[in-house]
Amino acid sequence: MNSEPASLNETKSHQQPLPLGTTPAFAGMHKWLQRGLVVCLTALVLEGAFTFPLLAMWYGWPTLSLQEICTEFEKIRFADESRVCIYPYPLFGPAEGAGQTTAQDQWGIQPRPQYKAIGYRELIQRVAARQAAESTGVP
Amino acid sequence: MSELTTSMSGMNALGTHDERSRQAQWQADKWMMSGALFLGSAVFGIIGLPLFLRGLALQLKAQRAGLTVRPMMVTLIGYLVAVDAALNSIGWALDMVAHHTLLARVFLMAWGNMFDAGYFWHYNELWIGGASAPGEKAWEIALLPLVFSMRIAAAIGFLQMKRWGHQWLVITCWFGVVAWTGYIANMTIFADVRYTGVVFPVIGWWLYDIFYITPFLALPYLHSVNREIFSH
Structure with a gap:
């Protein structure tokens, strides 16, 4: 939320502003991390929503x-x-398998x-x- | 006098920009927080995703309009790490305290029989109930109230751009590295219990669980971001 020196926020090659907090040296890495995060988010949502019904159907x-x-x-x-x-x-009963x-x-x-x-x-x-x-x- | 006037109007413009930025961020966060609550509940995740994406779109729009909003990476990491911890907590809380509910006995054991028999083998036989695989309960007790709760708290501070939020997210994400290493080592050592008589062993487990690596994706960012932006 704070401003940052312009030199840190701009790439030398295309003069495109970098996200706040991202320095040119790490711009590429941050871009790939962001892609990974989006993949994880999508996968976690799909897993969370469909695991139980699909498992129930399998069994x-x-x-x-x-x-x-x-x-x-x-x-x-x-x-x-x-x-x-x-x-x-x-x-408050004992575990169902206790003592089996x-x-x-x-x-x-x-x-x-x-x-x-x-x-x-x-x-x-x-x-x-x-x-x-x-x-x-x-x- | 004119210098003072210019300075005053500049401060007013800055104040207005600041106020508009805050409003835009809060508007986006309301959508994203509602979405994240559903996302963290697992089964209602499909409801949460459009809400969350709507919030992301609002934030992006504000950013393009020149307002000073949170960087997209901070938003994604903060919410995703919280959702990851919530999803982990739900499964393990079911196993810790709700192991005799019908839901847990069908869902956890079906999952166990499919991917990891730590949640099938002698299930509900220990006096404490739930998973009986060697070491599993210890991990639940260590990670649930400590790592995952702390990580959610850290994610909230991180989303508020607080210094402690950044620091504690670094700490709790490194906890995640310890947790994964220890958990996988334990599973491997007791692989016969975990993977005998399982429908889709080892590779199935990895395919299912690999998406919980969000803390590992967060760590390189947390260590390479200009941490001066976390100054609230």
Whole structure:
């Protein structure tokens, strides 16, 4: 907001005024930094706005409700088909996984989980298969 | 007497210019602040972007009209660094205190299963809840109330062209360098936990998170700008 000596604000080559605070020596660098900032701003906005809906769709929404997705996550990470996602969760209750003994890991100094990556809308098939098994009485 | 008159009218012109510049800046800032609030909320970012761009356009217009407004780089860095810190804070605040909400259990774990199983593996098993990956909670506790809160405060001072704003932005952006180095080292050391059974590991994480490097883009500017402009 302060004024600056004219010599600092002008390039020698094209006599175009430089932004306040930018000296000729750093004009090029500031220009590239500004471009980088604009890219980051745009990317952060798009990520922020679309990550949740796109992730939800990948994992099966709207065919599955959010609570059903939450339940499937719980069954997979604790390797326990009897688990369900309790919602609303009691405010001062213990952590939902506290004391569990079913999760499958290869334990050691570098623990290695045994679950597999979940494919595109694979949770829908898991739910459908379970429902089909329940309806036919097959465990 | 005539010299005094000339001097007085010069001061009046300067005062008018100063007043008009302040008004133009405030007008632009009102749009940009509203935009930044939405941008920092992540999901409402799309609403915030046009508001923010409208503010930027107003500032540019004032600058072209010859008014003394904030340099564009200061505006971009100030708002973007604040938005970056707000976005980081939202995700980690969800994990710290809202880990049993349906939103957190779907969003954080979906994100974890997609990019970084630090947010999937044994999630909500620690007594404190949320992510259980080694070291993750420590980073949240260190960075959330210290680095990100301080960075937002610094960004506000920086946008007001205050000397302390510039100084504290330098400090908190260097905090960012420490945070990135430590965080990535921790993730790499416990890579089996973080990337086994993940849909889009390592490269996916980098593609997603690389845009949070705004503090690194700010640092070269902060060290090369003529800092005398931060004199308020």
